[in-house]
């Protein structure tokens with residue numbers, strides 16, 4: 001496989017000129033590391049970037065034979081985790097006495113923002129290095145368990161969605177994995193070995209995220225200018241504009257960054273990407289961009305309630321933490337609908353899927369799968385899965401014409417291994433222990449048939465994520481989306497809700513266009529309105 005190391009090596013490991021190093025000297029401090037001394041240890045926190053002035057730094061990581069990188073004078077050691085002060089994913093060690101210029105995360109962000117060209121080269125290198133770690137499966141936690149185990153799939157999905165490298169040891173082909181699992185009851189599988197050395201037994205996503213430093217404790221005394229709930233395209237766009245315009249901002253998401261867009265196999269109608277782009281790639285760029293502007297990320301962190309205070313609002317999180325902000329932007333989007341079948345939840349995440357990422361595509365390789373839905377997301381997923389699967393049954397209650405774009409209908413028609421069945425409904429799922437064995441469906445003539453398969457995909461729409469707003473006093477429309485019409489305390493703030501200082505953007509907003517571009521547009525728009533609200537607040541005499 002061609003890797004990013006082969007194709008973009010020079011961009012991944014730039015060598016700075018003397019004048020660029022002189023510029024960086026304004027931001028960093030010089031430090032001497034003795035031969036063998038560590039600049040960075042996986043799982044620990046520390047400085048963000050080390051520019052080598054003399055000597056050498058060797059980077060190694062779990063899961064990689066030999067050095068991952070060797071940095072000589074003019075090069076720099078660093079990875080995107082450190083931009084936001086998260087733990088190192090790899091070890092970096094001095095070879096010979098080594099003099100470096102050290103930049104902490106705040107200083108590194110200053111370079112990225114204030115030194116456009118140099119900043120661009122550094123940012124690109126940081127992103128490519130993360131891509132390299134993901135490609136090689138180097139660094140991050142080690143998941144020990146069989147490939148089809150529900151917990152393994154759940155945790156791998158969580159780490160992949162968050163763009164976090166990890167490795168897996170399978171007892172099928174790894175003796176050390178068999179030894180580790182010996183005597184551990186199966187309901188405690190998988191084991192997860194964190195870079196800190198902690199071992200977790202079948203952890204929740206939240207436990208894993210805390211153990212690997214993805215999410216940190218929130219300071220309850222800090223008053224942010226704005227808290228953005230939801231890290232889909234709308235929330236991330238708001239974060240980029242808020243951060244770049246100097247507001248102190250924090251983004252919370254209960255799952256991962258990217259929202260529904262992050263689950264899209266290929267977005268082909270987003271402006272500026274004529275060949276299309278995977279939702280995950282687009283969202284990862286936005287996520288990194290927001291962090292470049294100093295926006296804090298609290299992912300996964302679920303907001304359960306919001307309350308009004310004298311100086312702003314308090315968000316109450318599922319882990320009992322609280323967060324205070326002058327204003328709130330709600331960008332919680334929508335959640336996928338499921339089918340009303342009794343035993344369906346038992347297959348969620350293992351055999352029933354609501355998105356089609358490379359992980360699911362691999363699971364379905366050379367198999368027959370069924371996909372329910374008639375919208376664009378269903379069409380995209382069917383085409384994507386068909387590249388790997390033996391056959392994709394596309395099941396819809398009505399014809400596709402009313403709900404799917406013409407280009408997708410044409411593409412499906414041209415794909416020999418996709419069979420479209422309209423007026424068809426799933427009637428039963430068969431299987432046990434989370435593993436689907438067969439799906440039954442009834443076609444337009446009332447004929448029921450049974451089809452053996454391991455994986456079923458549901459793309460049947462979404463409901464707004466507004467349950468958590470029950471006691472907030474926010475006005476919702478009859479379908480549960482947040483209303484922003486007619487309430488604005490100031491006509492210049494059309495995205496404000498009936499509660500001044502709380503804004504709603506993206507799919508969660510009543511009347512919004514359910515598209516990535518629309519969500520991003522509202523994210524940009526809301527920040528101007530936020531400035532207007534904050535300015536008005538400051539103008540109010542105490």
Ligand SMILES: Cc1cc2nc3c(=O)[nH]c(=O)nc-3n(C[C@H](O)[C@H](O)[C@H](O)COP(=O)(O)OP(=O)(O)OC[C@H]3O[C@@H](n4cnc5c(N)ncnc54)[C@H](O)[C@@H]3O)c2cc1C
Nearest residue numbers: 230232233234254259260261303333334377506507515516
């Ligand atoms: C498979 C698929 C393919 C698609 N393809 C396209 C396409 O090709 N082109 C296009 O334009 N659009 C496409 N869409 C639609 C597009 O993705 C959405 O319109 C867009 O993502 C909406 O963005 P959003 O930020 O408003 O909400 P979302 O993307 O839904 O993000 C909301 C976020 O809020 C988080 N959240 C919810 N509740 C809470 C809570 N209580 N606390 C903390 N966080 C919370 C969620 O975890 C989620 O990450 C697709 C959608 C899907 C599902």
